[in-house]
Amino acid sequence: MVTTPRPIDALVIGGSAGALEVLMTVLPALPRDLSAAVVIVLHLAPHKPSYLRDVLSQRTALAVREPDDKEPMLPGTVYVGPPNYHLLIERNRTLALSVDDAVNFSRPSIDVLFESAAEALGPSVAGVLLTGANDDGARGLARIRASGGITVVQSPETASASAMPEAGIRAAAIDHVLPPERIGPLLVELAKRSGGSR
Amino acid sequence: MSAEEEHSALELGLLLEAIYQKYHYDFRQYAEASLRRRLSAALVQLRCATLSDLQRRVLHEPKAFSELLRFLTVQVSELFRDPPYYRAIRERVLPYLRTYPSIKIWVAGCSTGEEAYSLAIILQEEGLLDRAMIYATDINGESLRAAEAGVYQSDRFARFSENYLAAGGRGSLSEFYTANYASAVMDRSLRKAILFSDHSLATDSTFAEVELVSCRNVLIYFERELQERAIGVLRDSLCRKGFLGLGSKETLRFSAHAPAFTEFASDERIYQRI
Ligand SMILES: C[S@@+](CC[C@H](N)C(=O)[O-])C[C@H]1O[C@@H](n2cnc3c(N)ncnc32)[C@H](O)[C@@H]1O
Numbered sequence: 439m440v441t442t443p444r445p446i447d448a449l450v451i452g453g454s455a456g457a458l459e460v461l462m463t464v465l466p467a468l469p470r471d472l473s474a475a476v477v478i479v480l481h482l483a484p485h486k487p488s489y490l491r492d493v494l495s496q497r498t499a500l501a502v503r504e505p506d507d508k509e510p511m512l513p514g515t516v517y518v519g520p521p522n523y524h525l526l527i528e529r530n531r532t533l534a535l536s537v538d539d540a541v542n543f544s545r546p547s548i549d550v551l552f553e554s555a556a557e558a559l560g561p562s563v564a565g566v567l568l569t570g571a572n573d574d575g576a577r578g579l580a581r582i583r584a585s586g587g588i589t590v591v592q593s594p595e596t597a598s599a600s601a602m603p604e605a606g607i608r609a610a611a612i613d614h615v616l617p618p619e620r621i622g623p624l625l626v627e628l629a630k631r632s633g634g635s636r
Numbered sequence: 637m638s639a640e641e642e643h644s645a646l647e648l649g650l651l652l653e654a655i656y657q658k659y660h661y662d663f664r665q666y667a668e669a670s671l672r673r674r675l676s677a678a679l680v681q682l683r684c685a686t687l688s689d690l691q692r693r694v695l696h697e698p699k700a701f702s703e704l705l706r707f708l709t710v711q712v713s714e715l716f717r718d719p720p721y722y723r724a725i726r727e728r729v730l731p732y733l734r735t736y737p738s739i740k741i742w743v744a745g746c747s748t749g750e751e752a753y754s755l756a757i758i759l760q761e762e763g764l765l766d767r768a769m770i771y772a773t774d775i776n777g778e779s780l781r782a783a784e785a786g787v788y789q790s791d792r793f794a795r796f797s798e799n800y801l802a803a804g805g806r807g808s809l810s811e812f813y814t815a816n817y818a819s820a821v822m823d824r825s826l827r828k829a830i831l832f833s834d835h836s837l838a839t840d841s842t843f844a845e846v847e848l849v850s851c852r853n854v855l856i857y858f859e860r861e862l863q864e865r866a867i868g869v870l871r872d873s874l875c876r877k878g879f880l881g882l883g884s885k886e887t888l889r890f891s892a893h894a895p896a897f898t899e900f901a902s903d904e905r906i907y908q909r910i
Contacts, residue, residue, distance in 0.1 A: 505885075506885050506886065506887045506889065507855070507856045507883075507885050507886050507887070508860060508863070508890050509890075520884075520885055523885060524670070526667075526669040526670055527669065528667065528668060528669050529668065529669075532860075534667050534669055534670065534856065535856050535885050536667075536670040536710070536856060536857070537710060537712045537853050537856070538670055538673065538674065538710050538712070539710075539712065550673065553673070554669040554670075554673075557669065557672065558669065
C-alpha cells in the first residue's frame with residue numbers, strides 16, 4: 439500500500455535559552471506563501487508584551503501576530519505566545535489562551551502547546567524543539583509523534599543549552615535532528631506536502 | 637475521527653452532561669483544549685483511569701465533585717493584574733463614572749476577589765467608594781468565601797504592591813490591608829463596598845444595571861457560542877455609555893455583539909456600550 443504523507447498544517451516550535459537566535463536563522467527561510475501556520479512558544483522573561491513579535495517580524499516575510507483568544511490559525515502566519523498565557527490549538531483550528539497554572543514552571547509552556555496541537559491536528563503537525571535549559575516540550579513532542587505527526591529537534595551540539603533538545607530525543611522518536619541552518623529548509627519541505635492549495 | 641478520538645469525545649460529553657444534570661454546573665461549552673488538560677490532571681488526583689470512571693465517582697460522591705470543581709475552574713488572580721488596565725480604569729473610565737450620582741460595578745468571574753478589591757482601592761483613592769457598589773460574582777463557592785474574607789498570603793503582597801504602583805496607585809498599598817504573620821486582610825471599608833455572590837455566565841441572566849462590567853480572563857475558558865451568550869448577558873447589564881473591560885488577550889472582534897460597543901481604550905480592551 440502506498441501512503442501519501444499527510445499535509446502539514448501547523449509547524450509548532452518551542453524553545454527557551456538561546457532559541458530567539460535560532461529563530462532568527464529559521465524564520466528567514468520561510469516563504470511568504472507558506473501553506474502552514476507557524477505557532478511559537480518561547481520561555482522569555484515577560485518584557486513588553488509585543489517585544490517578541492516585533493523582533494521576529496524583522497526576520498520574516500510572514501505576518502507575525504501575538505494572537506488574541508479564539509483567533510483563527512491561518513497558513514502563512516507566524517503566531518507567538520503572549521507572556522503569562524498558555525497558547526493552545528483547538529480542533530476547529532482557532533488559537534486559545536489560558537491562564538492555568540504554570541507547567542514545568544513555565545507559562546507559556548511548550549508541552550501545553552504541543553499536546554494541544556497533537557490532540558487537535560494529529561498527523562498534520564510538525565513539532566520543533568529548539569535549544570533550552572529544561573525539559574519542557576519533551577512530553578509534547580512524544581505526544582505529537584504518537585498522534586502521527588513529525589518530530590524535529592535542534593542538534594544538541596549546536597544548542598546553546600542542550601538540556602531541552604536532549605530531553606526531546608530521550609522522550610520521543612525523532613524524525614529529524616538538525617542544526618539551525620537546516621531547520622528552515624526542512625520546514626519549507628514539510629509545508630509543501632500540503633501542495634500549497636490554500 | 638479515529639475510533640479512539642470518537643470514544644474520548646463521547647466520554648467527555650457524557651461527563652459534562654452528567655455534571656450538568658446532577659449539579660447544574662454547565663461546562664458543556666467550555667474551550668476544549670484547556671478543559672481536557674485540567675481533566676487529565678483531575679484523573680490523576682482523583683485516581684480515576686478514565687473520564688467514565690470519573691463520571692461514576694462524581695455522580696455518587698458529591699465530595700468528589702467539589703474536588704473536581706477545583707480543576708474545572710481556574711482560580712488564578714492578582715491584585716492589579718495587568719497594571720495598564722487598572723491605570724486606564726482610573727485615568728480614563730472614572731472621569732466618566734464620576735458624573736453619576738451612584739456607581740454600580742459588576743466583576744464577573746471574580747475568583748478569590750483580587751479584581752474587585754483592586755477596583756475598590758482605586759475608587760477609594762479617587763474619593764468615589766462611598767457612592768459605589770461592587771457586585772462580584774463567580775461559580776466557585778469556595779473562592780467566593782475566600783473573596784469575602786479578603787485574606788491573602790503575605791508573600792503575595794510584594795508582587796501586588798509592584799502592580800499597584802505600576803497601575804498608578806497614589807500612596808502605598810499597605811494603607812489598604814492589615815498584615816499578620818502569614819497573611820493579610822483587606823480593610824473593612826473595602827469589603828463593605830463589595831457584594832460577593834454566586835452567578836454563572838453560562839446559565840444565569842442579568843441581575844442589575846451597572847455602569848462598568850469588568851470580566852477578565854473568564855471568556856477565554858468558553859467556546860465561541862458560550863462567549864456569545866456571556867457577552868450578551870454583560871451587554872444587557874450595562875447602562876447606555878457603560879463600560880466593559882476584558883482580559884488583555886480577550887476581544888469583541890469575533891463577536892456578533894461587537895456593533896453594540898465602541899472601542900474605548902483598545903490596548904487595555906475596554907469597550908463602551910453604545
Ligand atoms: C482565571 S480566573 C479570573 C479571575 C479574575 N477575573 C482576574 O482576572 O484576575 C477565572 C474565573 O472565572 C470563573 N468562572 C468560570 N466559569 C464561570 C462561569 N460560567 N460564570 C462565572 N464565572 C466563571 C472561575 O471560577 C474563575 O474564578
